[in-house]
Amino acid sequence: SSGASPSASAAGSSESAPASVPVTAHSDLKIGVVTDVGTANDKNFNEYTYVGTKQGAAAIGAAEPPVTVPKDSSEFASSIQAYVDDGYDIIVTAGFSLGVATTQAAHDNPDVWFIGVDQGPPCVNAEGLPDTTFACAGDAATLLPHFVALSYQEDQAGYLAGMAAASASKSGTIGAILGISLCGPCIRYTQGFKLGAESINPDIKLVVNWVTESDFVKAFNDPVSGKSYGDQFLQQNPDVDVLFQVAGKTGNGVLDAACEAGIYGIGVDVDQSLSYPNAAKCTITSAMKSLALAVSTDIGKIVDGSMKGGDDHWDASRDGIAYGPFHDLASAFPANMADLLDAAFAKMKAGTLVTCPEKCGDLSTLK
Amino acid sequence: MTTERPPSQGRRLVALPATVWAAVALPFISIVLALLVGSIVILASEVIVPGHPFDVTLPVTAYAALFEGAFGGLDPIVNTIRAATPLVLAGLAVGLAFKAGLFNIGAQGQFLLGALGSVTVGVALNQASPFIAIPAALLAGMLAGAAWGFIPGFLKAISGAHEVVTTIMLNYVAVSVIAWAVSGPLDQPGSPSPITAQVGNAALPVIIGRNGHLGVLVALAAVLAVGWLLFRTTRGFEIRTVGANPDAARYAGMQPRLIVVLTMSLAGVLAGLAGATVVLGVTHYMMASFGTTVGFDSIAVALLGRSSPVGIVFAAILFGAMRAGAPLMQIQTGSLIPAELVDVLQATILLFLAAHEVIRHILKLRGVKAGLETTDTIARTYGRESV
Amino acid sequence: MTSDVQVTQAPALEMRGITKRYPGVLANAGISLDVRPGEIHALLGENGAGKTTLMNILYGLARPDAGEILVDGTPVEITSPHDAIAHRISMVHQHFMLVPVLSVSDNILLGEEPMAGPIFLDRARAHRRIRELGKTFGWEIDPDQRVESLSVGWQQRVEILKALYRNARILVLDEPTAVLTPQETKEIFAVLRRLRAEGYAIIFISHKLHEVLEIADRITVIRRGKVVGSRTPAATNEEDLAEMMVGREVNLTADRGTSHPGEVILRVEQVRVKDDRRSEVVQGVDLEVRSGEILGIAGVAGNGQDELVEAIVGLRRPSSGRIELAGRDVTHAGPRQRHRLGVGFVPADRHRFGLVLSFPLTDNFILTDYYEPPYARGIIRNEAAIDARARRGIRDYDVRTPSATVTTGTLSGGNQQKLIVAREFDGEQRLLVLDQPTRGLDVGSIEFIHGQTIAKRDAGTAILLVSAELDEVLELSDRIAVIYRGQIVAVRDGRTADKNEIGILMATGGSGASGSPSSPAA
Amino acid sequence: MDGLIQLLYSVPVLGLLFQFVGYVIEIVPRIAPIILQNATPIALAALCGVMCERSGVVNIGIEGIMIAAAFVGWYVGVLVQPALGGDPSAFFGVTPALLVALGAALLAGMLISLLHAWLSITVRADQIISGTIINIAAFGLTGYLNTLISTTSPNGAGAFTRFRPPPEIADIPVVGWIAEMLLRQGPIAMSLIVIVIVFQVLLFRSRWGLRTRAVGEHPRAAETVGIDVIWVRYRNVVLAGALAALAGAYLSMEGTNSFQQGMTAGRGFIGLAAMIVGRWTPVGALGAALLFASARALGDSISFARPPGELGTLLGQLPGQFFDALPYLVTIIVLAGLIGRSIPPAADGQPYEREKAAA
């Protein structure tokens, strides 16, 4: 059984619209998306946030939402403002980087709904303004009732991937390559990955490295560097036979390296067997956030009035995370792999499974 | 052997409108032509996009939105000016270096360091009185930028190391410095990803419209200062002489090496100031991922402005308008048109200005000022040792 | 005027009614000219007369607005040097057309490369040919030597070899002797006579009247782009030619009058200087120049005089020795300090040092004292004073220019030189260093500058004159020092010096055969 | 002997130095193939610069040519793959579609260079402006089209695969690792060395090379001996475009098999720097590129496995960002410290006017 239940719901491809509301419904809500710097077509975070928004809009029968791509961080605020000025009702912003700008906009425009992906939990001061001291004195839910700060439990997704990795590994040594050491979600993914792997094989060896500690282009947007980094990583660690990439498009190069070295790769964020077909032949699964599902669902809830502001945390209990279908590579795992994963997934739903060390998001636990 | 008066002499006497036309004709025509080319690109690209009906009026919709987003009212205009501000400053940084025969590809790095310097001091003083915090933060930005400009200047002076190499390399080093500072000393404990605190009272006050910050005036002041330095002072004369003919400069008792160091440092100050205005005026904090396209655009701005301070202002406004208008264009065309259209337009405008001789020939333009010929010293100086 | 020479033999080359207009200048106005096999036809004219333009047209470097060219009586289209070469026309250009960083042989074979196979050069073959060619003129030349390391005289020889290598029959030489010593000139003339005997048709351009009279079979003078007339050497003389060139009577020899030397202004003691390639080209020079005297330094270009001059004006640090200015030690002072002590300098290379061609005249007039009153108040430029300065200089030194604000690059060479002289002669100098002050200028400009120089001397300025133009040195100097391989080999009294002796000293250093002029002085 | 070494180790700084050299000697042979891969696009970009500037045309549009070629190569692959299809052959995984794509990439690069040639040679526009135009336009257009196209995530024509030399090769004493470095490569990286050698030889031994250098140093002198300066420059610039295009093709067809917006990531400009550090010679450019790539690979491998001893502890105390900056710092230090002033061809960047006053 490749596509196991949790993965089925969010295979992360634009085809499978989740809430199949009759499209006869009509709404004249205006919905728009602002992505992080770079491109809306990253086959990844930005793209599937946008896909989710489109699905949400389609479900409520609203016009297809436009997307704007800032050129650099100085354009976050003005890109959001452009929607506000144009009378938009729901503005989706993709990425932690836009957090401060989105919070500020939500504060300045209380009537407009904002969905800030990867921006939860929201952190505001007593006036409901973005608080970059992270004292987080104010209660966002009441101060900014129309600001939905989405967050995902990456460590749960990482945990499932880790289980898969440990099961597929013959050598007992697995690896994870992060794009950059300065990325909270990347670290949580990996921490979960570690625990998950150890749950299968207590003395599994996990080698963790990051492509860079400075350069976000090299970290997430430079597959050529990713490939040669992966090559060098595997040469240095010849025992590694399963490699987990947490490096966006740079990571695609890492997956290439894995395929070329004849070992298994594990994708991130979305089902990379679909989003990066080049490496499908060795991508045994992916640690997935249900980006599309979360955004489209929230849009639906905003329309039917059931949506609340504040932290909107997506974990296993809401199918906010999943593991990617094995596609043709189920043979890489023991026959009961899917059952093991689904069992763990069920425990996560029940909240009885620890998937992140207490210092969650702290790189030092991986060094 | 009699030489007639060169035409430039005669034209002085012609009535004002004619001279204005002479000055603006080519830029104007180039923009029009660029828009034409752009619309061809748009129409052609509509074919590629799956599942959308072919819409002949799309270019018009796009340009209308672009224009509305850039000039359609006070807020848009302020957005344009705001986007132009760092371009003016960084453009000056590149243009000033050109005047001294130096190709400063390092505006990027100087910008980043300037931003870092100002955010560091800004955060430290975010509770202090603005009258202390703002000047201090700006100064810090200038000094940090100056340091990043000084290094290539100094290396060239002592070892002749080509500034094109050193500035390119320092751009990348700057990225590492920022990542180190923001993830280390400046990082906020609670944050999931590295981020600095807000600059608080060091933020530049808004002086026009919704968000037109003080940096605009800073940029204008810089334009006047640079113009004054270059053409009204002996230092500027030295800078221009070293750029035009370093040997003659030595003959005249100037010290080309000193001038090179000075000029690169000044360029650093300007680019650093650009970074400072962005952090103190727009973002108010900094993340480890802080990046910019200003450094890259500023080269085009300086070239388009023929590295003359006034020219740079107009070039920067053109580029700023495109940046300010881009979001609305994407919104109103249902993102059928990627933001990169703006780059295509910018490149095409440059192209037609650079090929001005061809344009004039084809359009039979008479008595019209040339496009970009006065910059021809730039490529020359690149291919020559200036110290 | 019409030619008093009747055509006897079919011309190898004929140019008919050549007209060429440049912006603001009618360079050639219907010039007709022919040259027969075995003839040396001299072309004479002041600067800007149109000589080079005419030859550029012949060689395909410029297109005529009107007129036709006939080779062996048949009209030909010459649109590029390629065509010219195809018609076996070769040209030695007024300004060296050599690539400094390439070897002698690469320079010579460039464009006519002997190939080994379809891709690679056959340098060995080229070397053999070049050696042979050199031998026929008694020139020992190393084909592998870099051209930039050759003395000017030898570069000129390479230019000639280059022309002959392409086995031309029509040979054009545009001011080939401008940079040569009398000995070298003699040597070149021998070569030319020989080529004439072999049936070459030769066009020879020069400003030096006596040379023209010596070598030419026919002399054609052009002025302002028009042929003024033709003469045979027999039927004319220097005064006549000069008058044809300039259109008025010219005083060919400045009257230097008597000098009244005062105290020593410049004292150079055992100065040694290295050139850019770190080789010591000035090897212990002692000099003294007194106020009110002109010390001429005669020497073949490339014997260290450029470096010596740069050391004296402060553009180059001596590796040892001592330089005193009016009793003050300035060995380590920079150009500016020396300038302030009253040193004026007219550099040999006006485009490299003397001027910023892209600046207006005004800025060039204040190039050396832009920083001090009245041209600057503090660090602020005083445009009014600068403008006044320029106007005065243009007026007093009759610089021909449409205005003080045009870019200096559009001035003619002679007028550019006048600008520099106007700047450097102005005011109270203690010492004037003149390096090739009249190179490439016409008799009119030369007359003017020589006059000014003597006036300065009589006003009590000490003047150091460096020139490869022996006549100039002999004509102006109160004392003459001969420099050879970086050393002063002799000092003579300017009035009694014997031209021949000086020439030999320049070429050989007097110490006898050692540096025979037939092997490159690297 | 050992005693001596012990002695040397006991001197703190010298000891560290020794350890470092030892570490480099130990590590470099292992990562040599990766070093060459990382150097390939940079070196090819630098060669493009050398070929242009040796003939007197400055080209800062290399980055733009690279990204455009990378895109065209990938997208043409996408288009022709269905038609030509074919499974990767044993020979470098070559498929018909792949070859067509490569050809298209080279063609694109040469066409863009033709624009640069026209602007800077015929129109005599400022060459840096022309290069800047190419950069902006190339990034704009590729980004624009990529955004539209990749909405339907199409699959490219695959990529060239690496040759796997028999293990014996690596076991050859001393030189084994060099052979490994040269052979364990895809076709483009492997051809780099050949290109460099051929280019170097031709530049200094062939008629083309002689004329190229003459035109770059003193175009008028070249013209007076009947050389068509304009033609020589056109030919070189357009040919150089193919080199930059090859660098771009490497990125999207050998280094990976996908296109990413802005995937050149500054390699073109770093190539420009390598050209200058390498003093405008092909071999020098390769050397500079290899130096840069080595510094990067070394920094990476230090982050993998910190060397033992106090050297390791010392490096451990440095912030990780230091190793990111290492290649750039090394380049600066080498240029300022060892190379110093590198003098470009005399006529570099100067447009040539046929009719100009001789005076």
Ligand SMILES: Nc1ncnc2c1ncn2[C@@H]1O[C@H](COP(=O)(O)OP(=O)(O)OP(=O)(O)O)[C@@H](O)[C@H]1O
């Ligand atoms: N490219 C050019 N553009 C404009 N005017 C030119 C150009 N070349 C030459 N001229 C003009 O044509 C006239 C003839 O110049 P040319 O160089 O032929 O004089 P010349 O007789 O060779 O002088 P000289 O003795 O200094 O060599 C000059 O007055 C010069 O002003």
Ligand SMILES: Nc1ncnc2c1ncn2[C@@H]1O[C@H](COP(=O)(O)OP(=O)(O)OP(=O)(O)O)[C@@H](O)[C@H]1O
């Ligand atoms: N590239 C050019 N463009 C325009 N005009 C030029 C150019 N080169 C030379 N000229 C014109 O040619 C004249 C000077 O050329 P050139 O240097 O040959 O003068 P010249 O022959 O040395 O005359 P002289 O030395 O007697 O002043 C000037 O009048 C100048 O206007």
Ligand SMILES: [Mg+2]
């Ligand atoms: Mg002449």
Ligand SMILES: [Mg+2]
């Ligand atoms: Mg002249």
